[in-house]
Amino acid sequence: MRTHRFLTLITASTLLLAACGVGGDSGDSGSANKLTWASTGGQFQEDEKTALQVPFTTKTGTVFTNISPAEQSQVKTMVAAGKTIWDLANMSWIYAGAYCGELFEKLDDPALDRSKFPPGTTGDCFVPTYRYANVFSYNADLFPGAKPTSIKDFFDTKNFPGKRVVYDYPKAGLFEAALVADGVPPDQVYPLDLDRAFKKIDTIKSSLVFAASYGQIQQMLVDKQAAMVITVTARTIVSAQSGANLVPVWDFNTTDIGALVIPKGAPHKALAQQMLAFVTEPAQSVAYAKLTGTAPSRPDIDLNTVGYSDIQKKFNAFLPDRGKTIEQDKQWWIANTDALTKRWTSWKVG
Incomplete structure (x- = not known):
């Protein structure tokens, strides 16, 4: 079953305008080596420019055009129209896995040696460009006495009261956390027992806040409106830098990857694959990790x-002595995200 049919459709004319460069910045359009790079915008795209694009330009002379945001629906429209303009896009590997060969190019450059990456982190249309975790942490200012010490405490509102904020998306680490808190050994979490997970999450439903954006998560933590959080590494770091007195709980967390993918029909596929290989080399991986707090892909x-x-x-969940972590199962999420998202949406309002 194809996933992500739930994506909001936007008019083709609007998408093509965006794909052609609305919200972007361009270099010399006459350059022989050109790549159009779509990403999230904001500081993280600036970090991509600094750590990844500038060194590649120095090495190869490639000129980058930067576009934001990178939306799956725009890729769908460009490919359907036969007018793909993006060469690389920073977006979920789920899309590339679900539509590999249809909306995204298969990666066939020998330099993208999949044996260099952790098991379970690659697919025919994606390799990891960095790694991160869905980190469980709490606001120490709200727990002057007993402190949370395990993932079970995220689900214990009696001994540890307060709001729990999570990103409003099933793949944000909550389901795996619920199963482990309910007694499932971490190495037996997949395939996810969704009935059991929903039953466990039901026990704290009235204390859960479903954030529409990472910015909302950050604000709630800084303002002490939330006592606990499960969210991505970089946003946890930014929230702490902004004043939230967060303490990580290194009992159980899930890990995941960021990926740059190549839309089907990309005008410079060969050069884009060279860029992907370049991004995962040690110098660039280290530079990007230092800026963002994420971990290198290799x-x-x-x-x-x-x-x-x-x-x-x-x-950083990848340093020693950080408890048990498991990589989110890529093939499970590719196959089940659409159905789970529908169930998640219905459950929230039920």
Whole structure:
């Protein structure tokens, strides 16, 4: 079954305008080497420019045109119209897995050696460009006495009262956390027992806040409107830097990957694959990890060479002695995201 049919449709004319460069910044359009890069915008796209694009330009002379935001619906429209303009897009690997060969190019450059990456983190149309975790942490200012010490405490509102904020998307780490808190051994979490997970999440439903954006999560934590959170590494770091007195709980967390994917019909596919290989090389991986607090995509890169700040180290799930982590099962999520999202939406209002 194809996933993500739930995506909101936007008019083709609007999407094509966006795809052609609305919201972007361009270099010399006459350059022989050109790549159009679509991403999230904001500081993270600036970090991509600094750590990844500038060194590649220095090495190859490639000129980048930056577009934001990178939306799956725009890829669908461009491919359907036969007018793909983007070469690389920073978006969920789920899309690339669900529509591999249909809306996204298969990666066939020998330099993209999948044996370099952790097991379970690659697909025919994606390789990881960085790694992160869905980190469970609490606001220490709201727990002057007993402190949460395990993932079970996220679901214990009697001993640890307060709102729990999560990103409003099923793949944000909550379902795996619910199962482990309910007694499932971490290495037996997949395939997800959704009935059991929903039953566990039901026990704290009245204390859950479903955030529409990572910015909302950050604001709730800084304003002490939420006592606990499960959210991505980078947003946890930014929230702490903004004043939230967060303490991570290294009992159980899920890990995941970020990916740059190539839309079907990309005008510079070969060069885009060269860029993907370049991004995962140690120098660029380390530079990007240092800026963002994420982890390099390849396990052969020593995290001690990154030069993380103290606050980045505090929330880095890939350092030693950080409890049990499991990689989110890529094939399970590719196959089940659409059905689970529908169930999740219905459950929230039920």
